[in-house]
Amino acid sequence: MSDPKAPAADYAGKPLPEVQIMTNRLLSAETTEKVLNALDVIPNIRQINMTGESIPRMINSGPAKGMANNHTEHQTITVGGREVELKYLVGAFYIELDVEDEEILDVRLEQIKAACNEHIEHGYNLQVGRYSKYKPTLHDYRSA
Amino acid sequence: MPKYEDVIDLYDDNGKRIAKDIPLEAISPLRNNAIKKIVSLTKRTCAISLAGTEKALKTGSMTGGGVIIKGKEIDIPLVENADKIAELVKEKVQVYEGDGTVVEVKSGGKNIVVVVPEERMNAGIEYTTGFTTTAAAATEAIIDYFDIPMYKANMVKAAVWGRYPQTITFQGANVKSILEVPQNNEGAGFALRNIMANHVVALVNRNAMQGTALSAIFEQCGSYEMGDMIGNFERGGLLSLAYQGLNANNMLYTLVKKNGKTGTVGSVVGSLMERAIEDGVIRVKETLPSGYKVYTTDDLPKWNAYAATGMVAAIMVNVGAARAAQGVPGTILYYNDLLEHESGLPGVDYGRAEGVGVGMSFFSHSIYGGGGPGLFHGNHVVTRHAKGVLIPAVTAGNCLDGGTQTFSAEATSGLFKEVFGDLPEFSQPMQYVAAEAKKVKKKL
Amino acid sequence: MAYKRQFYPGSSVPAKNRRRYMDPKVKLKKLRDVAMDDVVRIMGHRNPGEDYKSIHPPIEEGKEPECPIRKLVVPIEGAKHGDRVRYIQFTDSVYFAPISPYQRAWMYLSRYRGVDTGTLSGRQIIEVRERDLEVMAKEMIDNETFDPALTGIRGATVHGHACRLDENGLMFDGWQRYVWDDEKKEVVYVKDQVAIPLDRRISVGKPDTMANLRKKTTIFRADGVDMRDDKEVTMYGLRIHKLRTLGGYQPWKVKGE
Numbered sequence: 155m156s157d158p159k160a161p162a163a164d165y166a167g168k169p170l171p172e173v174q175i176m177t178n179r180l181l182s183a184e185t186t187e188k189v190l191n192a193l194d195v196i197p198n199i200r201q202i203n204m205t206g207e208s209i210p211r212m213i214n215s216g217p218a219k220g221m222a223n224n225h226t227e228h229q230t231i232t233v234g235g236r237e238v239e240l241k242y243l244v245g246a247f248y249i250e251l252d253v254e255d256e257e258i259l260d261v262r263l264e265q266i267k268a269a270c271n272e273h274i275e276h277g278y279n280l281q282v283g284r285y286s287k288y289k290p291t292l293h294d295y296r297s298a
Numbered sequence: 299m300p301k302y303e304d305v306i307d308l309y310d311d312n313g314k315r316i317a318k319d320i321p322l323e324a325i326s327p328l329r330n331n332a333i334k335k336i337v338s339l340t341k342r343t344c345a346i347s348l349a350g351t352e353k354a355l356k357t358g359s360m361t362g363g364g365v366i367i368k369g370k371e372i373d374i375p376l377v378e379n380a381d382k383i384a385e386l387v388k389e390k391v392q393v394y395e396g397d398g399t400v401v402e403v404k405s406g407g408k409n410i411v412v413v414v415p416e417e418r419m420n421a422g423i424e425y426t427t428g429f430t431t432t433a434a435a436a437t438e439a440i441i442d443y444f445d446i447p448m449y450k451a452n453m454v455k456a457a458v459w460g461r462y463p464q465t466i467t468f469q470g471a472n473v474k475s476i477l478e479v480p481q482n483n484e485g486a487g488f489a490l491r492n493i494m495a496n497h498v499v500a501l502v503n504r505n506a507m508q509g510t511a512l513s514a515i516f517e518q519c520g521s522y523e524m525g526d527m528i529g530n531f532e533r534g535g536l537l538s539l540a541y542q543g544l545n546a547n548n549m550l551y552t553l554v555k556k557n558g559k560t561g562t563v564g565s566v567v568g569s570l571m572e573r574a575i576e577d578g579v580i581r582v583k584e585t586l587p588s589g590y591k592v593y594t595t596d597d598l599p600k601w602n603a604y605a606a607t608g609m610v611a612a613i614m615v616n617v618g619a620a621r622a623a624q625g626v627p628g629t630i631l632y633y634n635d636l637l638e639h640e641s642g643l644p645g646v647d648y649g650r651a652e653g654v655g656v657g658m659s660f661f662s663h664s665i666y667g668g669g670g671p672g673l674f675h676g677n678h679v680v681t682r683h684a685k686g687v688l689i690p691a692v693t694a695g696n697c698l699d700g701g702t703q704t705f706s707a708e709a710t711s712g713l714f715k716e717v718f719g720d721l722p723e724f725s726q727p728m729q730y731v732a733a734e735a736k737k738v739k740k741k742l
Numbered sequence: 743m744a745y746k747r748q749f750y751p752g753s754s755v756p757a758k759n760r761r762r763y764m765d766p767k768v769k770l771k772k773l774r775d776v777a778m779d780d781v782v783r784i785m786g787h788r789n790p791g792e793d794y795k796s797i798h799p800p801i802e803e804g805k806e807p808e809c810p811i812r813k814l815v816v817p818i819e820g821a822k823h824g825d826r827v828r829y830i831q832f833t834d835s836v837y838f839a840p841i842s843p844y845q846r847a848w849m850y851l852s853r854y855r856g857v858d859t860g861t862l863s864g865r866q867i868i869e870v871r872e873r874d875l876e877v878m879a880k881e882m883i884d885n886e887t888f889d890p891a892l893t894g895i896r897g898a899t900v901h902g903h904a905c906r907l908d909e910n911g912l913m914f915d916g917w918q919r920y921v922w923d924d925e926k927k928e929v930v931y932v933k934d935q936v937a938i939p940l941d942r943r944i945s946v947g948k949p950d951t952m953a954n955l956r957k958k959t960t961i962f963r964a965d966g967v968d969m970r971d972d973k974e975v976t977m978y979g980l981r982i983h984k985l986r987t988l989g990g991y992q993p994w995k996v997k998g999e
Binding site: 311312313503504505506507530533534551554555558559560561562563564565567568569571572575583586587588589590591592594595596597598599602614615616617618619620621622624625627628629631632633635636638639640642643644648649650659663694697698700701702 | 745746747751752753764766797798799801806807808809810816818821827847848851853854855856857858859860870871974977978985986988989990993994996997999
Binding site for chain 3: 177178179180181182185207208209210213214215216217218221223224225226227243245275276
């Protein structure tokens, strides 16, 4: 779910910490919305990326090809007043934190855990590290 | 003195004994004249489609691939003059009177069947002599009889031979051989494995037992030719040919009879185990805490022949009950897996048949392009690994199809039925091989 | 001597369950009763009440090609009528579904005749003459090998067997052929197996509890019963591997192994 206003790939040139939250169950649109809104108020979050299992808008093969899928969880949710179209049944969040030191990082982590504990009923696995690119690599220079 | 101690009784397709106490060697392609004759006729017999040639010359549409050569069409009544052309062909093919040359007009002149004499085969080293002799003779006969001028004669060549030599195969040819060109063979000795299951189905008029026998003969001859039946390997191959192909000791027939009405692949596995234990081929090695008995054998090649026979029986029961050939690969795969789990002994061809079942399921179910199981032969990239024992099962399944296949034997192989249909060596190989085996027995 | 089939080695729960499903003498428990017309709707090959289409003329005794085997092997009903060959395909979740695709093949071929079946990573297709298929399909949906949450009826786009479950415990389906009825606590089919919407909602009942599923499953898992902990099963795999190898080398030398 990349936002057009997301920072460019080479914004920092150094790896900021990323929090990976892998949920034990795939989350409904409603739960995803709650989790995101609970995270949204935490300071120092630079961006949140999500992934999960794709829910196509249309049936993309077989005899029903071209029909609307009408998946109940393919919804537009509201996060911090902005509308976000959910194309996935979300199963992972990657939260990038713009923090200066470990002390603040620990505080933010506790806030993130609290938000998750409140809304993710079936549990999750949380790790801190770096899971996405933060500077251009050869791949970014190839011609399209 | 026979080379092997094994002695078998041969039974026909109706479960009737036709030869008793036959030493294993008597069914060897090296000794058995019926098998030799089948092989010989397979390479020597070709069909000229006069109707096809006539149409190609009249329309200029020839050599396949939608090619039409305009402006040089030749309108000549070939079918009408079939007898005369046949006479000319015979003159050219025959070496001397009584050399075994056959030239026969079929279907009111639409086809001519040619059997090229051994003398010609012996003077060369490639089986393509059958094709090249027939094609060249037909071309010349047509040019001569209809007095075709030089600048149009090349059309006759193209109509008869097809696009060869621009192509590797005789693409679009109106002369047909049941064998492919050697360049299309997967490797050395694959010629007899490169015969589609559907062709065999057509040759035996959909008789599943005879189809299994003929395919087993082709495949095991292929094994010799590939170098797979030399030395210590020979006995294993012959045992498979005997039990799986030639209904030795009536095992195949009995297995099917026992399971025909209500049986499943699983029940065939049970019946085979019972038989193998009774015959002393396998025995319990140890009983594990759960009660599971691990079986072992002192004669693995014989167990393999038993397993291969069970595989054909499983096909006959499961695919036969469906009267639908599509279940062939799946049945091969899971029969072997069920058998391995049941016995703790390896499946057919020491696991290779099961492996082929996986790939063949994939290739015959439109997942990877089209094509039903009838189009398969032992020269295919997924089938070639299980040598000798796999294709007979495929043929058995296709014989039992009730009309579900797009690529049916009738659609793909009608011509070969006409060509070989009258020859009992091809329609009833079990009887012919058994009769010859009796003769060999006396010599051993 | 009547041989008694032993099916599969092992003393573990999954091993025992495998044997149970494979043994045609074991009558599988019927857990639900989905109406035959609804089974036909979910498969989507014909409308309920509609005649069976045929692919070839009916098989009449005496009119088949001259073949002794045809006389021994009785065709299944659909074959006799010349029915088309149709399919049903199940997807089984790795999260302790009652059965897994590969064991379905073993089970089908031990229990039914006239079946063409094939296993892929997470799904298992059965192709049978249509009227026989319908009987089989109903049995498979009604009996204990089917769990509403962890077994999917999916003709195409079967993705989901190895995905995490959703919050209601249902196996993921991008096409959402079935939904969770939170009031009744049941799984309800709203689309047929290729995702064409159904004109009615078809309930397939309540999912089983995870504790029960762990007792019913044929699946070995590191967080359930590890296959390596069942010595007989491990031994079997190694044994077959070894004998295939030795057989592929010099089979005549393999004696009493």
